[in-house]
Amino acid sequence: MGLIAQLQQLTQLITAPTPTVALPPIPPSPPPVSPPSPVPSAPSKQQTRPKLSSPPDFSSEWSSGQAFLNSCTLYLRLALEQFTCDEEKIFWTLAFFKDGCAAKWSKNLFRQEVDTGIFPIQFWTDFKQQFRSQFFPVNTEADAINTLEGSLYYQGNQTVDDYLDSFLILASDARYTDPWTLVVKFHRRLKLNIQSQIATMPFGRPVDTDLEAWCVVARRIDQVQLANEAFQSML
Numbered sequence: 282m283g284l285i286a287q288l289q290q291l292t293q294l295i296t297a298p299t300p301t302v303a304l305p306p307i308p309p310s311p312p313p314v315s316p317p318s319p320v321p322s323a324p325s326k327q328q329t330r331p332k333l334s335s336p337p338d339f340s341s342e343w344s345s346g347q348a349f350l351n352s353c354t355l356y357l358r359l360a361l362e363q364f365t366c367d368e369e370k371i372f373w374t375l376a377f378f379k380d381g382c383a384a385k386w387s388k389n390l391f392r393q394e395v396d397t398g399i400f401p402i403q404f405w406t407d408f409k410q411q412f413r414s415q416f417f418p419v420n421t422e423a424d425a426i427n428t429l430e431g432s433l434y435y436q437g438n439q440t441v442d443d444y445l446d447s448f449l450i451l452a453s454d455a456r457y458t459d460p461w462t463l464v465v466k467f468h469r470r471l472k473l474n475i476q477s478q479i480a481t482m483p484f485g486r487p488v489d490t491d492l493e494a495w496c497v498v499a500r501r502i503d504q505v506q507l508a509n510e511a512f513q514s515m516l
Contacts, residue, residue: 341382
């Protein structure tokens with residue numbers, strides 16, 4: 282091939298159109314991935330509190346003054362969020378003063394507020410102190426001793442549990458701490474048939490310085506007798 286033919290061929294190659302190369306299709310962009318939604322946690326179980334009983338109405342009996350004040354104090358401690366200040370606690374307590382000297386004392390406090398523009402008792406601790414001075418026995422220890430040493434204090438128709446509750450309160454108020462004295466006082470005031478069964482036990486009789494053991498045995502005998510009485514009533 283001559284030089285001229287080579288130049289013509291080269292020229293044709295240079296001037297020839299470039300073939301179009303098909304490109305692969307561009308894949309669509311994936312949609313944006315949203316972050317996973319948080320899984321809602323299971324609702325926490327709401328804490329339930331025991332239903333509180335309001336104290337009973339109070340008149341003025343000295344024998345029930347301590348029990349009433351204990352009942353009020355317990356309620357106030359367990360339902361503290363219901364009261365925003367001491368004044369609310371005092372007014373709530375006075376709402377139970379319905380009869381007798383208690384109602385008169387409450388009425389006198391509100392009369393003083395009308396006269397002076399200020400309620401005469403501002404703090405719960407002061408209220409409890411004045412309540413004790415008004416409605417507690419003057420000499421609790423002497424009264425308890427007189428009851429335990431008197432001839433009218435007996436178990437009677439009470440269950441051993443009820444008798445024991447009152448006995449322990451009186452013994453505490455009387456400041457009886459000697460184990461032998463406590464057992465003697467407890468024993469003497471039990472029902473005669475319970476006394477006799479404990480005193481004549483052939484074995485397992487509690488010693489005379491162990492009040493707790495006496496209480497356990499007395500309860501057991503009392504429960505057996507109550508069960509037997511219930512059985513006999515069904516015949």
